[in-house]
Amino acid sequence: MKDLIASLVSVGFHGTAYGMILYVISVGLSVTMGLMGFANLAHGVFAMAGGYILTTAMDRWGLPFPVSLAVSFALVAAASVVLERTLYSKLYTAGELAQVLFTIGLIFVATAIARLIYGTLQQPVHLPDYVRGQYSLLGRDFPSYRVFIIVFGAVMVAGLWFGVERTRFGAMVRAAVDNRAMAQSIGIDTQRLFMLTFALGSGLAGLGGALGAEIIAIEPSYPFEHLVYFLIVVAVGGLGTLRGPFIAALVIGIADTAIKYWVPQFGAFLIYVATIVLLLWRPSGLFGRPA
Amino acid sequence: MTVVLETRALCKNFGALPVAQSIDFQLTAGARHALIGPNGAGKTTFVNMLTGRLQPSSGAVILGGDDVTRLSQRERVKRGLGRTFQINSLFRGLSTVDNVALAVAERRGLGGRMLKPARAHTDVRDESMALLRTLGLQDDAATLISSLPYGKQRLVEIAITLAMKPKVLLLDEPAAGVPSMETHRILDVLESLPAEIGILIIEHDMDLVFRFARRITILVNGATLLEGTPEEIARDPRVREVYLGERHA
């Protein structure tokens, strides 16, 4: 019995950390898809880029860990702005097929560049000493870094929700997600809004990729391999919402960890089946608006 | 006079907002009926409930004597209810005749046939061309919709619905977006529609309404304010009040 509880706690803990990372990466996708209606399958590319920037910043440029995290966020956000202004914005009205093809093309390009620069092996992450080690709570030991991820994630989530609910920017985003034409007609500059939201969402993806480099390994096949999970988080949570993907990410994180621990022979099979069942019951996701 | 379409105490609330308040409405066979009212009066919501796009909060929709309140749009279409859209809903990449042919084929139950070429179904093409001729669009048969002027597109919108041989026709602002010089074409088309169809139009163009309609219903804030012949409506002081404000009544 004690072993079972220990396992449950461990699975719950690690699952929550994984879920936090999934959320930080995917929340940007949820908002931009709900806001711009753009099927950005290349979102994983931003997360991967964040991870590569982190390891490069720490290993090759010798920057401290917190600075490297900030640099990951900033560089990915900046790069996404360039991409949005030059390429993405041309395709807002192009239809789903064009957007899917375009973003797949981006994935191909990004993975090829990653392979050329970094090779095919996973990037090792050298975390600083102060986040390594164990943290003692209630007589049990937890890896400090995972605790850090959970705390950092929770703070960030709170900040994000506060920002969307209380700030003017957040109100504009909510209005534009709800009804773009209406928002434009009351004077909201939707172009600028798209750009800023896209930058924020992509920057967060980069940060999530960097933060989660230990949990989701950084390698060139990253965007392909984890695309399904990011999409599941967003689709199950509900496009354009913040709360939905949070619940979905936690559930998936914990479920995936639990499955890998207790029934590894099933793999992700159960999660896919559960996703299909859930989407049939609620096609717009848990919190999404019916089309 | 047979009643072809009827609503009984039809209500719709969006949350706390009542958009339709206990509307009783009757459309007879061969009717030429117009539904007017200020913006936001709930006219399109009403039509959406008639067609099945929207479910009412309470009340009933009766089509040809049968209660269709719970039936889908497609079911109502099969029972003879046709509707055009305020904003054109056409197959833009296809030609004019192909737009109409799709509807004709569906009505004839041929849309699912897989082995015989479409062109070999000459009955579909002949009927489509005949319909285009009644609307004066025969010369534009091969033109892509995206190349047609807006007024003609509006006519194609009506043509597609007519291809379904409806018994009841709901036209949502047929003259919307059409330059005022061309609205007479719309009126000509409306006047040439088969006499036995019951027609309800929603319109803001009062000229068109008064020339077309034999009966007018005014909807204000989701409730029927007044119903009567064009002469009765024009005389009634409440109408002026609704449209122009109290001082002019």
Added chain:
Amino acid sequence: MKRHNGSYSADPRIGWLELLPWVLGVAAFFLLPDYLSLGARILVYVLYALSLDLVVGYAGIVTLGHSAFFGLGAYVAGILAARLGVTDPLLELIVSFIASALLGLATGAVILRTRALTLLMLTLAIASILSEIANKATWLTGGADGLSGITVSPIFGIFRFDLFGKTAYWMCLAALLVGWWFVRRVIYSPFGASLVGIRENYARMSAIGSPVYGRMLSVYTLSAGIAGAAGALMTQTNQFVGLNVLSFESSGELLVMLILGGVGRIYGAFVGPIVYIIAQDQLAKQFPEYWSLGIGLLLVIIVLFARDGILGILDRIVAAVRRRSTARTAIEPKRSDATL
């Protein structure tokens, strides 16, 4: 080649130009005897691309999971041969077709009630499920090593599968002929016209009383079956089946081939795979990273500038040439008047 577009006026008779692919296919057998396995691969992918075009190009259902049907067909053929000793190629083709069609029916019934992103994601999920099963069920599928030891009996008991791939080539060509004929018939039929209607304006098709869901399910099932048959051909040609037939990269690659040729027109499914596979054969082996990069860039460029693919570009060139020649004939009479 004029793009057929869901029309009751389009002439369904087979034009001269449409015989070109078959002439080329037969000629290739005699002129390029060393490239028959590459040729067979191209033929298989043309059939596979035709099936995808039905769904994506004509019905407008964007899917990234078509490899599920191709892969299922491939594995069914492999399992029949390697595990059950059923080696008759025609029987394998039929069983694979049916199996994939059934999978298409079952999954389509479920996912076609959703739209856009949800639908796309579900297609990915289903393909991922099959990939996981193939990976884990080693006793059946050979897992990561794949299924080898696949022998193919002579077709009709007469035509033996030789080492040079001659029989395989003819089999693929014949299968493609049948598949093409059938797909073409469907596209020119009222059913095909209604698919285009669904793609162009889903809501309006519903409003004119068309059973949209049923139509989409029909085409999805048919397309899945054809993809399954293509998969079986692949297994028979290679005498091997591995996990790559079920990968996301396989679905993505097929989509690239289709877009490259031109989506929503039958011959795009011919041109795309031919160009892609030949280019891949020449370039990818030498510079695999740059190949990937090139494909990605090509996709981006196509989407931005040439969304109708190679055939679309050809259309535009032909139209420009025609315009110039009519302009020229308009000028000439005046010139001859002047000389008088």
